[in-house]
Amino acid sequence: MTLPAAGPTVLHTTVTDPLARPLLDELTHEYSTRYERPVDLGLEYPADEFTRARGGAFLLLLEDGEPVAGGAYRRYDAATAELKRIWTHSAHRRRGLARRVLDVLEREAAAHGYTRIHLTTGPRQPEAKGLYLAAGYRPLFDLTAAPESIGPLPFEKHLETPRP
Secondary structure, eight states: OOOOOOOOEEEEOOTTOGGGHHHHHHHHHHHHHHHTSOOOHHHHSOGGGGSGGGTOEEEEEEETTEEEEEEEEEEEETTEEEEEEEEEOGGGOSSSHHHHHHHHHHHHHHHTTOOEEEEEEOTTOHHHHHHHHHTTOEESSOTTSOHHHHOSEEEEEEOOOOOO
16 A cells, blocks of 8 residues: 655755755746846845845755755845745646745744745736735735736735744
8 A cells, every 4th residue: 555645845955955956947947038038046145145044044845855846035124034936846836835835934934033924026927926815915016006017016924923
């Protein structure tokens, strides 16, 4: 009898981990294609902003040792973590993996003393907008406006304090 897999495992790692490269390369390609301009995630934020020492985190979800999804947060201010680089590999979409990444990042941010999450997503990423709305994020923009007229779409969510 074969038991069902427990699902992807969470690996806390760094942006520079070679395991992260396939996901980040696909994310870079997706951004460059959707926004019709070159994107270099390595220049956007220094890798150390996503380390515990700097108030951040970077994680991957692994299945059979391979990355299927990932995401990160960095310190935005003393009370706020900023989510970045939430991504599901194209071969593994529509399985709830991005939502799992969000859940893990939210719990960890709360456990590290953050009380609020801030994030922005691009106006050409309706899937991300839908994910954040479904996960209880409050849009900090007019939902009836054309996304392209707004630019980056900001969201926030207040976190529950973890119980001891």
